Amino acid sequence: MNSTYFIELFLGGLTRGSIYALIALGYTMVYGIIQLINFAHGEIYMIGAFTALIVSGALAFTGLDPVIIFLISAVVAIVFSAAYGVTMEKIAYKPLRKAPRLSALISAIGMSMFLQNYVLLAQTSDFQPFPDLIPDLKFLKPIENIMNTTQFIILATTAVVMVLFTLLIKYTKIGKAMRATAQDKIMAQLVGININKVIMVTFLIGSSTAAIGGILISSHVGQINFYIGFIAGIKAFVAAVLGGIGSVPGAVLGSFVLGLTESFGTGYISSDYEDVFAFGFLIIILIFKPSGILGKPTKKKV
């Protein structure tokens, strides 16, 4: 057990945690506002990754600089993912606002199946190698064996996204409206907030961050298929619950805790039981803190 191995696992855990955090943000925001577990959120992440793959593949023949191709495909992927998120909300969730909560959940599950099979049929069921477009950063050369370029970019991007996101929630008008809607929908409407618009923006932002996660992880892992969204979605959901669902800092914290638990668990104990560590840890936390690490205990009212 040397310290390099420890640092390696630690950074691996942080990388994982960053990706979970990017996806979990969307989960927790949607949950905070409409109390829906958006099962199809992972599919948005997958669609983001696929769109980036397709666009970069189509642009490969133009002979542009790989970095520019990467940036263009990232932007296109984010735009399309956001569009998918908003459309999904309009079709599958908006008509169910007043329906029982479980019905909306089943609708989300149906949407998730639909999107998975849509990509499967329109594209392919095989794993597709994701083009390696990010050049190695020179200043990372000395610590290459602990942290490679994609890891660095994942950590840096996540940090930037988190800061922007916090600023958006805290200081902008729409952020204020979102917080108000999360607190009390009827009251928010009374003070003149258009909650339909707020919900739309929530899906827009959540889907965009999920797409960023999708693009980053695909360049890190190097291959994607139509099924990546489901597993990542479940993990991110676990992370959001771990931190206290509905709470944005909770989702970020939960994601990092989950990522590190998995990384150290697989590194020091056994890789067969990777998911057992994540889920076992979740159960233990929830038994002692039933509303997650940062979740506020729900007030009991009759």
Add this chain to the structure above:
Amino acid sequence: MQNPLKQITPKDIKRSLLMALWFMFLTFPIMVIKVNTITDTVEWRWINMFIVGAATFIFSHVWKVLIDRKEGRMAAAEEPEKKAEKVTLRERLEEKPAIVKTGSLVILGLAVLFPIMTGMYQTSIMITALLYVVLALGLNIIVGLGGLLVLGYIVFYGVGAYTYAILNYHFGLNFWLALPLGGIFAMALGILIAIPVLRLRGDYLAIVTLAFGEIFRIVMENWNALSFGPSGIANIPRPTIFGLDFNLKQSTNLTYYIILVFVVLTIFIVRRLEDSRLGRAWVAMREDEIAGESMGIDMGKTKLAAFALSTFWAGVAGVIFAGKTTFINPASFTMWESILVLCMVVLGGMGSIPGVITGALIITLLPEYLRAFSEYRMLIFGAILVIMMVFKPEGMIPAIRQKYEFKLNTGKNRKGVK
């Protein structure tokens, strides 16, 4: 109902055109471009773009008409006078319990004759469907009546199946002994899981049960000494009776009748439970835990009872499943299966027995008979789930709440009201 085509205005056409354009844009990268990064080829499929556009154009009209109708129905429901005029089929049936009774008997008769009327293949499909009916009815106790969301229900099914497989492998335990044992083990695990999570509410409970489900599957995949890992346990004996030697067809038929008996038994028990003290406590728990508690219901006990009864059925169904397929491995007990069972309960109508049965039959049989469109069946299935929920969120056959009201003059003081 007036002809919906007559109502199409230029505004609608413009709306649909915009929708079509939006979907053409939305599906552009995934439907039109196909990149193969292994061979470095790009394929442009422009034809798909027009298909999407045309399909959206037509579909958006249908969608609009259906949404308008749904909203009209909801508005009508808010005006009680209008609602009272409309007598539903359901209410008419309730007036004449004899029809319901005869109907149920006819269905039961058909179910008994089913293996004789059809071949072994159909019987085998029906066994699977009925297994899911038992599972869905079991889950309905927790989700539909108790209002607790459980996402790892298939674990208990798995425990039942593994109980039979492992005990048979090591000790040669026969099917009939395994049947109650599987149920009891599943129930024991159910109670064991329920105790620590009693404090959890709503979605936290859902995620913890999901976590338990995944842990079970991963442990079964890796604990080779116990479960033989992903390769599973094979050669599990089919059920027999009186020590007779059965051929494949006969034992399939026997399995069919066993599961049929269990379906009937489950329906009977759940039906009796619904109106019992415990059943009413479950409904109280679903509606409002605090209010229920202040009425003197022990919520802890009520929750445990819901878990215990519900998981028992899953365990029993698991034993029958192992006996039917003669081979089990962890791949049969994924989270996806749990989600599917939940879909059956919600799609059919939470808390309603005929609804849950219909939901289970549709969800198991639909993909089976959609095999003609084998590639598209999961796509269609997903779309059906969304559409069903959008247009009938309360399920196909919603549960009726027993309501006692006092009515003058009519002489009738009990009426089922939704």
